[in-house]
Amino acid sequence: MLTADYTVRRGRRVPLKATLDGALQGLDGIEWIVVARRFPEEPVPMGGRDVGLWASMAKLLASETAFRAVDQAIQTHGGNGFGKEYRFIQMLAPARLMKTAPVNNEMLLNFIAERALDLPRSY
Incomplete structure (x- = not known):
């Protein structure tokens, strides 16, 4: 419990x-x-800069999770993970693209550090 x-x-x-x-x-x-x-579970503030912060965190979480999931699926299936019938390789390119476009994850981390942690701008 x-x-x-x-x-x-x-x-x-x-x-x-x-x-x-x-x-x-x-x-x-x-x-x-x-x-x-x-x-x-946490409320999403709708006034001002926090919406961009929440959107950045959501995009970062989604892109990292998608890539890890596809990568782990390929690893789990071994050589069969590369077969056409499992379609993991077809999923790998879009999952990797999410980490790069339209804004790469490093820039999202910079933005989150600046807005959430009040660190100086690093780009």
Whole structure:
């Protein structure tokens, strides 16, 4: 059973962060799944610059997740991942393109750092 503050394990309360950190440690790509589950729950501010920030974070999350998913599918299927019947190779080019166009992910990270973290402009 999971709640916002703790989980119950073997009849006693265990802090949620320690439990999740232990369970998720070493799983490649799991940070994106956790972010994707939290992202829609927060309200989207509609006044001013925050909309662009949220759109940038959504595009970054979608492009990275799509590329990782296709790459992992090819890796999981081994040599068959390159076969025409699985169509993973046909999915790879659009997934990779999302990381580059219309704005590449490095520029999105710069924008997010500037707007969300108040870091100086780096481009």
